[in-house]
Amino acid sequence: MALGAFARRVRPPPKQEVDKWLAEVPLWRRNPNYAWSEDEDNGENLKSGSVAPERKGREVDHDDGVPGGSEGDWELKPIGELCRNLKQPRRPEPAPQETSRRAPRPRPKPRPRQTQKRQRREIRDDKDEEDFAPQVIDLSNPEGASGLLSNLFASQRGAALPDNVSDLSARSNLNRFLGEVSCGAEYSFTLLLLAKGYGSGPPASNWRSAAQFFSTSTPLSKDQKKVLKTKIGTGFSKLDPEGHVVGACFLRTGRGGKGNIDFLPLCKGRESGLDLAEEVDPKELDGTMVSFLGGNAQAHVCVDFQGIARRLMRAGDPSCRRHLTHPKTRLLDLKLLSWLLEPGLVHEGAIASYALGDVCRHFLGQGGRVEGEGEGDGPFATVARELGMVDALATSLLREVGKLPSLAFNLGVEMNIAALLARMEASFPLAYNLEEVRRHGERIDGKLRSFEEEAHGVAGEPFNLRSWKELGAVLYDKLGAPQLASRTSRNQNPRSTDESRLAWLAKLNDPKVARIACIVLEFRRLSQVVSKYIDADWLRECELRRDAEGRRGGGTLLEVHCRWNQTSTATGRLSCSDPNLQAVTKYTQSLQAGGQGGGEKINIRDAFVAKQGATRLLALDYSQIEIRLLAHLSGCGKLCGVLNAGGDLFANLARDWLCKKMNVQAPSREGSARDQAKRTVYSIIYGTSAMALGQQLGIPVAAAQTLKRSFLEHFPGVKSFISNVKESCRAKGFVQTILQRRRYLPEINSSQRQDREAAERKAVNTVVQGSAADLIKAAMVRWSRMRRATPEEWEVRLVAQIHDELLFEVPERIVDHQAEQLAAIMTGVFPNLKVPILVNVSSGSTWGSLQKIKIK
């Protein structure tokens, strides 16, 4: 089958990872009432066309009743009350000293070099495996998010949040569950597998016997058994066309040892090519959600809320979002919580990802196993093990929330973001005009071939232009190019072939070397266009989806459903992949260098367009955002003065210093002098060396040193802020963002200077970059929670977040109005800062042709 063939093209996860991953099959069970079908996330999942993701004007209504109103309609059939009484001894909180500081946990220090990249792979692949989790903060007020934040900040009058935020929950009316947790209330949960059609069974004493019962009482067809064996047991492969997740498992927590874990059917199999969503009765699903999430004061725990929310939305249940994000829904995500606790674990090599298994291993020790639950093989033992892990992990992590109440606030923000990201992934695709790029592509191919020919001619032998090794042999050995770098040989590769070196070689007298350097530079640029925006796997996936949907509507446009990753950064930013919309080439590339008449050019962003109906793209980008936050956080009077006067630091620097005093020439290629100044400023703030700065600007090291010093002396508050952050980090072991989110940097006290100073730079950067992430996340939450007054407002879609920029797709008629409204939201979420927050707004029919809009 074609899909299988395609799936095989995807870069598979490392083999060893699959085994590990197998041991971590999350809390999914298949509903045996339904046929098995393929894994929805392998790209072959058919998105329902009949159940439109957008139901104008009435999609969400937080004002209607508690979702639990119809609880009685749907009969829950517990298999057993196999509970695990996790009653925690009400700890007298043994550490009155330094409760704000987490006990330094021995960290597995020998940082395994390998785990870093591997984690990324894992993140790519765990997308279909993790589960879900919902939402905790009470933002029922239409102005909920903004009100929350306003109160928060109003109460502290522009200063940094107080260290003691224990009154946070009371003041901000956070949801009661979190209040309870932070009070250290007893809690426990019980497990119960629930599936339609199953009668009640005998009580079980632990997860394993529960799962066992499930297995023995469940008649499985031959095929099902086979699948179960191959998918959950050994030999699991996400590419196996037999597999499809059809169920989600929720943990329902409650007080006093009464709680349930429910088996929730998401969608049926897709035999005979039937669309998943068509086989789901939304009413059933709705009823399940209602009885599960609503109508009681219990809280719910899960792992990866974003994943489950996305599945629900893709399954075509139009009302699931209301329940997932309903203010009465009490749900928290252990994945997000563990990430909040230590967002840098992945980079330190302590864990490979924030998947359940790794997190358990790290936070609980015990090799990730829970006593009495880990024995045996097979799918049910695995399920039992998983459940035991969730159980133990929740117990442990919630204790941390009790110790550090601001975590509850942060988690509330993140839960809201998770719901929004799920919606973006499932329902807010960006349209891509592949045909347009392909037209250029043919020309690019020709160009690449001619580059190759010419380079081979100059070199006197054929070689692979993509190979840095072969290129180095040609340049440095055959043609005798100088191997720069005897002095600083320590860290510099004398035979480097990166852009800066090739640019340097291109200016030399040797015509052969120069020519090859120029050719390779252009060759690399153009080949990226082909590999990333024409031949890439994500495009094949888009085409398959289009074909499966019968290409109704949309003409030649593809719908790009990328992934929005919430736990893959150490600072609190989001990341994006498949494709990475946060790194789409920005500038126009010229296709003609060889004197052809047309001057053909390509701008990849022109291929990303506003699709649905009469819409336009609307982009809002924070102005000098980290500079502004730095000004606020540092309180530097001079920097605040510049910003309060409406100044543009980058433009100033470009005009006054770089051009006049330093005689820096503006970069020849794309990129303005302002962009150059921007890089310069952030480089200085975040601790660049004079040598690197000089190289970047093309000025002598001494001049760069002078520039650095004079900049920091010009803003003395910034300079002292930098040393204060370092000092504080040394003392506490962590830094905090403006919303109290932490990042631990144990290396700050390393005896190795290299490691120590690296940690110092990260410390400074994390405070500012992380606070900027807090800001835009708060704005995103506020937008997602905003009351929509008209049907048209429901058509506004957030299609991308580019770190300090939000890209919306907006009905053309209301572009101007939305521009104002959205700008107000983005600039208003953090009131009472010491400097104004501004956004630059632009709109257009393609991402590459946005024109600035004036906001009054």
Add this chain to the structure above:
DNA sequence: ATAATCAGCGCG
């Protein structure tokens, strides 16, 4: 032969 890493480069 396959898996993990490196080099290089796109973006903020």
Add this chain to the structure above:
DNA sequence: AAAGCGCGCTGATTAT
């Protein structure tokens, strides 16, 4: 004398 920070993607190279 001092490795700006934060990401993801690709093809080539090295390690197993």
